[in-house]
Amino acid sequence: MEEAPRAQRLDADLVIAGGGHVGLSLAVALRQALPSFSVIVVDAAPPDAAKQDTRASAIAAAGRRMLAQLGAWADIAPHAQPITEMVITDSRTDDAVRPVFLTFDGTAADGQPFAHMVMNTTMNGALRSRADAAGAALMAPETVTGFTVETSGVDVLLVSGRRLRTRLLVAADGVRSRLRSMAGISTVDWPYDQSGIVATVAHERPHGGRAVEHFLPGGPFAILPLTGNRSSLVWTERQDKAERLLADREIFRFELERRFGHQLGEIELLGVPQGFPLGLTLARQFIQPRFALAGDAAHGIHPIAGQGLNLGFRDVAALAETIAEAERLGLDIGSTAVLERYQRWRRFDTVEMGVVTDVLNRLFSNDNPAVRVVRDIGLGLVDRLPRLKRMFIGEAAGGGGDLPRLLRGEAL
Numbered sequence: 001m002e003e004a005p006r007a008q009r010l011d012a013d014l015v016i017a018g019g020g021h022v023g024l025s026l027a028v029a030l031r032q033a034l035p036s037f038s039v040i041v042v043d044a045a046p047p048d049a050a051k052q053d054t055r056a057s058a059i060a061a062a063g064r065r066m067l068a069q070l071g072a073w074a075d076i077a078p079h080a081q082p083i084t085e086m087v088i089t090d091s092r093t094d095d096a097v098r099p100v101f102l103t104f105d106g107t108a109a110d111g112q113p114f115a116h117m118v119m120n121t122t123m124n125g126a127l128r129s130r131a132d133a134a135g136a137a138l139m140a141p142e143t144v145t146g147f148t149v150e151t152s153g154v155d156v157l158l159v160s161g162r163r164l165r166t167r168l169l170v171a172a173d174g175v176r177s178r179l180r181s182m183a184g185i186s187t188v189d190w191p192y193d194q195s196g197i198v199a200t201v202a203h204e205r206p207h208g209g210r211a212v213e214h215f216l217p218g219g220p221f222a223i224l225p226l227t228g229n230r231s232s233l234v235w236t237e238r239q240d241k242a243e244r245l246l247a248d249r250e251i252f253r254f255e256l257e258r259r260f261g262h263q264l265g266e267i268e269l270l271g272v273p274q275g276f277p278l279g280l281t282l283a284r285q286f287i288q289p290r291f292a293l294a295g296d297a298a299h300g301i302h303p304i305a306g307q308g309l310n311l312g313f314r315d316v317a318a319l320a321e322t323i324a325e326a327e328r329l330g331l332d333i334g335s336t337a338v339l340e341r342y343q344r345w346r347r348f349d350t351v352e353m354g355v356v357t358d359v360l361n362r363l364f365s366n367d368n369p370a371v372r373v374v375r376d377i378g379l380g381l382v383d384r385l386p387r388l389k390r391m392f393i394g395e396a397a398g399g400g401g402d403l404p405r406l407l408r409g410e411a412l
Contacts, residue, residue: 005403011164012040012137013321013333015156017144017179018172019043020050020151021057021120022295022312024136026170028070029320031134034327038327040164041131041158043140054271055198056232057123057222058115058306061108062398063313065125065409073132075126081227082106082113084209090376091365093216093258096362104393105276106209113302114397117211117224117232144169147291153332168334170292170319175300177333183291187249192361194219196303196365197235197244199256200226204265207231214259215364215375220304221259223315228269234303235366236261239277246275268396278302282354286343290334292321299350302357304364310398311353317404318345319379324412349401 003233014030019041027039059080060154061068086104108114119186131138143159147169156377157165171179207225213222219236233256237245245252253269260267281300286293295312322342327331363375394400397405405412 009165010038010153010167012166013327014039014040014168014170015144015153015154016041016172017164018295018297019045019128019138019140020036020172020174020295021123021127021309022316023071023170023172024124024131025066025072026294026312026316026320027136028072028127028134028321029066029406030314030323031131031412032070032138033324034319037327039112039136041136041138041140042142042144042164043138043160044143046141047128047138050128051121053120053124054274056117056172056200056224056226057120057309059118059123060115060310060313060396061110062403062407063310064112064116066313066317067123069406069409069411070127070130072123072126072130075129076118077121079122079227080118081164081209081225082209083117083225084113085117085211086380087210087214088213089212089371090215090379093100093218093397097365098214098261100117101376104396106211107393108397109390109394111398112199112267113220114393116316117226119226139141144173146182147179149288149290156271165240167321167332168290169290170294171297173297175296177235177293177297180283180293180297185288186284186295188280188282188284190358191322192278192280192302192322194236194278194365195239195275196278197237197246197273197275199233199235199296200230200270200375201233201256201260202228202268202270204229204232205263206265207264211328216259217366219361219365222280222306223260224306229264231258231264233273233296234306236278236302236304242275246273280354280358282351284293286347287336289336292319292339292342298346299354302361304360305353305357307396309352311350314349314404314407315346317406318342320406321404321412330386336411345402345404 084106089098091098133196146157222234293313324340
């Protein structure tokens with residue numbers, strides 16, 4: 001490996017494009033591990049934009065351990081709803097009865113919940129507070145419009161006209177990453193002709209921490225518990241139908257009640273539902289000299305397994321550990337030799353999860369009678385095999401594979 005060259009006119013050791021959960025948690029991790037290491041987060045959205053995010057995310061147990069290690073979980077925990085049980089059904093929308101084929105106890109191997117549901121605005125606010133406390137600099141609203149990679153550093157051009165010089169540039173700017181395109185990194189893309197509709201509802205009766213996933217012909221309809229008598233909905237539907245639903249509030253409510261059922265009493269839609277096109281996007285490479293992708297900029301997967309956020313946290317933990325160890329050894333954090341370790345660590349896991357979610361979506365988002373019989377038999381067999389169920393819970397909790405230290409709850 002190469003020794004770190006002396007950078008001239010260095011504005012920061014690391015510049016991160018993107019101030020979401022990936023960019024902020026990476027900034028916090030490195031500022032805590034390396035107190036003299038300077039980090040700038042460049043975010044295109046205004047500082048208070050995250051407060052408008054009405055979505056919620058499932059934080060796996062491994063992600064919770066990382067957030068606790070970063071000091072953010074203490075602020076998140078009062079607003080986090082543990083998932084105590086997971087129930088999976090398979091039926092048609094008009095079926096009077098939805099038989100349960102598979103149930104999971106929501107407890108991971110360490111006795112803690114395998115996942116918590118948290119509003120995105122809560123998580124982003126906690127991470128932003130930790131980033132400020134850790135001394136990471138935030139530039140927002142500001143956008144990276146170009147960059148030039150040189151032997152000893154990266155020159156980063158901002159929309160304001162300002163230039164930054166850094167040793168490493170990380171793109172955490174989402175699944176339609178502009179920086180990934182600027183770097184010339186191609187992707188494998190597979191559109192699903194589906195939209196993911198997200199909404200929050202209030203209901204009369206308590207959910208008891210139970211998450212329910214109904215597999216319906218148009219795609220999965222997930223009811224995920226939030227604090228109080230509220231639930232987050234992730235509703236997959238064919239794209240043309242999703243557009244019609246979102247265009248008419250009354251039709252939306254009628255179709256929502258058909259899928260939600262009456263087990264929790266009357267429901268009330270909170271806020272405005274949003275729709276997002278779904279597809280599989282995998283970057284063909286995660287790194288170039290002095291450049292790395294993280295989070296959705298490296299991979300976008302179907303929400304059927306609820307693992308998008310946790311894949312991003314795995315990227316953060318692996319990249320932070322790679323950079324911290326290289327810096328302590330006096331190596332060049334932007335060299336291909338150093339960054340290749342991060343790529344090896346994350347690429348196979350990402351491709352594997354992308355393939356798994358793709359297969360699950362194709363298996364469960366259809367109404368073929370033969371396929372329905374096979375998948376229902378499969379779900380029933382899994383429900384009768386405790387070891388297999390424990391393995392699935394372990395994977396959902398983020399405990400599989402070669403875990404970086406932060407995901408094990410250890411300091412860098």
